[in-house]
Amino acid sequence: MSAEISSAEAGKVWEDSSAGWIRNADLIDRMSEPLRHWVADSVDPQPGMTMLELACGAGDTGFEVAQRLGENGKLIATDISPSMIEGAKQRAKDRGVTNVEFRVMDAQAIDLPDASVDGVFHRYGPMLLPDPDASFAGVRRVLRPGRPYVTVVWASPDRNPWILLTGMTLVQIGLQPPGDPFGPGGMFSLSDPEVIRAKLTAAGFTDVEVEHRDNPFVFADFDEFWRIPTEIAGPIAVILAGLEPDQLEAYKKAFREGAEQFRSGDEYRPQAHSVCVVAR
DSSP states (O other), X not given: XXXXXXXXXXXXXXXXXXXHHHHXXXXXXXXXXXXXXXXXXXXXXXXXOEEEESSOTTOHHHHHHHHHHOTTOEEEEEESOXXXXXXXXXXXXXXXXXXXXXXXXXTTSOOSXXXXXXXXXXXXXXXXOSOHHHHHHHHHHHBOTTOOEEEEEEOOGXXXXXXXXXXXXXXXXTOOOSSOTTSTTSTTTTOXXXXXXXXXXXXXXXXXXXXXXXXXXXXXXXXXXXXXXXXXXXXXXXXXXXXXXXXXXXXXXXXXXXXXXXXXXXXXXXXXXXXXXXXX
């Protein structure tokens, strides 16, 4: 996504790809498990608190936090995509999670009162925003004093070759990837720890802790790995959905060849690395 993308355009991308996210919710749960636990621990949910989740997607991280808040606590789970919210609602119902209020909300325009929540978490979302500074300022405004904001973004491309594969495969078949990956809204726009630290400090946070964490993925076979570009990878998935059959087959062939670097027997094990942040 380019620097010129609007919030409405960004929202449409995730609305258009929401069905793939909901279909693959269990796979996303499994991929995110180690960092899901880290986020839940770091936001420090206690019984009776109210917490805010931005870009909740299918709801996996939020459900873990909601369980720790207890019946007297509340999670406000938000996403810019109405269909994503409907899918997360159904998953909450299926799991018997009842202390969640679901709301369609742009993470850059947080519609909550000042100092109204005890924690905010936003997993793999800020880097995809056209204006992350607006989101950080909004988070700081709605947080109660001393309480944490927890976020996770993708680290540099050399540490995440699987992300590079999805975009470079488009180039191999003569198509343009969706925008500057280092520009606003790009996958690597916040991959430099000092950039995200500076932005959070400018938003008013005075204590910003940043660390790197590995989160290697394991896909059972190629078909499961193939679900990343075609079902889960937002802007890439939208592009692939619009290809002619011969173009899609060319992409799949090139992607399979590139994925060989990650293959171990039947499994595919791409390296994944994240920048993890706790700010107060």
